[in-house]
Amino acid sequence: MPAFGRQSLLALCTNRWTIFSVASLLYVLSMFYRSSITVIAPDLMADLSLSVADLSLASAAFFYAYAFIQIPMGLVLDHAGPKKTMPGSYLLAFVGVLIFAWAESSSLLVLGRLLMGVGMACSLIGTFKILTIWFGPAHFATLSATVISVGSLGTLASTSPLVLSAQRVGWRSTFVLIAFSHLLLAGLLYLVMRGRPIGDGHAAPSREGGGNRLAQAVDVFRLIVRKRDFWLISAAGFLRYGIYGAVQSLWAGPYLINVMGCSPLVAGNILFLFNFALILGGPVSGYLSDKVLRTRKWIMVMALWGLSGSLFALAVLPVGSTVAVLATLFTLFGFFGSTGGVLYAHVKELMPLTMVATALTGMNFFVMLGAAIFIQGLGGMMQYLYPTASLSHAAFHAAFLVCALLLFLAGIGYVFTRESHAGRG
Incomplete structure (x- = not known):
């Protein structure tokens, strides 16, 4: 190949948009892994003789591993x-997917999910770190929101497409195929990130001894946890994604089918609109934040109150409401839940560059922990309040009202955050 051709190919492969695209696809896989266990639950229980407790532990393992590795991952990324x-x-996540696919016991299933959670813990924050290095701050909110929205394709893929594939080739073969697709993308990411960022003016990572780097990392973390904005934004993230993720990952289906009397197909169509609104809303909210309203703070306040209002409407909606009303409210809920990129942009811009990944992963710890806690907590609450009718209208009425109130309070708390420099224009 001529020298010019080789140089052009290298430039294409190390182009920042190529890096962004590959990293985003890996985040799609992360979102797929989060929710993929739901639709194959009957197969898992039959093949491995799992109890409900076993299945719950396997499902939660990914979220807990992902959450508790966030802060160490941020230190390493920084x-x-x-x-x-x-x-x-x-690569570690790839091993976890294979263990999951070949598991013959509940313990191996949990081990696979744990490794998947640990390995994929870099998927979102690592991509945000890539945006920080390879792109300017003027694009961060839009691109981070785009990453989150594109990641929702993984959630969509974990529904009907996964069911169809499992029916055709089996769930084990499906996950083996996904594992090797995962490995291909990871190898491609390694290759395309070999070049230096064009125009990168940031200092190179420190080459001092490991002990000095660890001491510096601990000092950075101590500085971050003293910042009021970090705690206010993290608390909002905990409630926002905790409640949104619980509805999206588990409770929307029983609400629509058991309470509102929708058929599985109609419920699936409503949830498709729900997730499509998330995909569409991410870039829209990022663009509004970056270019139109030029605010991070007030976008998030409006989003939190919008989530609260739409969930309150679902809580008080009478049984037998029309599909059009249900679809509208779930679409609004999805749209208002699409502002995660703005949330991350806000905390990122309030932190010095050397603290960015640590702050983002610290916040992401609370975000992922919120999902795990609300998925289990809402079910426990409904079972405790209505032990003989835990999937009744009254049970969801109570659960959704509590969540709507928490989201409203989160919006009030967010009012007391500082606006970032980018948000002030």
Whole structure:
């Protein structure tokens, strides 16, 4: 190949948009893994003789591993960089997917999910670190919101497409095929990140001894946890994604089918609109934040109150309401839940560059922990209040009202955050 051709190919492969695209596809896989266990639950229980407790533990394992590895992952990303951190992390997740696919016991199933959670813990924050290095701050909110929205394709893929594939080739073969697709993407990410960012003016990662880097990392973390904005934004993230994720991942289906009397097909169509609104709303909210309203703070306040209002409407909606009303409210709920990119942009812009990944992963710890807690907590609450009718209208009425109130309070708390420099224009 001529020298010019080789140089052009190298430039294409190390182009920042190529890096962004591959990292985003890996985040799609992360979103797929989060929710993929739901639709194959009957197969898992039959093949491995799982109890409901076993299945619940396997489902929760990914979220808890993902959450508790966030802060260490942020420290590593800040001090070693994404080029050294992300490919190895994804390799660990690849091993976890294979263990999950070949598991013959509940313990191996849980181990596979744990490794998947640990390995995919870099998927979102690592991509945000890539945006910080390879793109300017003027694009961060739009691109981070785009990553989150594109990731929702993984949630869509974990529904009907996964069911169809499992029916055709079996759930084990399906996950083996996904594992090797995962490995291909991880290898491609390793190759495309070899080049240096064009125009990167940031300092290279420190090459001091490991002990010094660890001490610096601990000092950074201590500085972050003293910042009021970090706690206010993290609390909002905990409630926002905790409640939104619980509805999206589990409770929307029983609400529509058991309470509102929708058929599974109609419920699936409503949830498709729900997820489509999330995909569409991410870039829209990022663009409004970056270019139109030029605010991070007030976008998030409006989004939190919008989530609260739409969930309150679902809580008080009478049984037998029309499909059009249900579809509208779930679409609004999805749209208002699409502002995660703005949330991350806000905390990122309030932190010095050397603290960015640590702050983002610290916040993401609370976000993922919120999902795990609300998925289990809402079910426990409904079972406790209505032990003989835990999937009744009254049970969902109570659960959704509590969640609507918490989201409203989160919006009030967010009013007391500082606006970032980018938000002030």
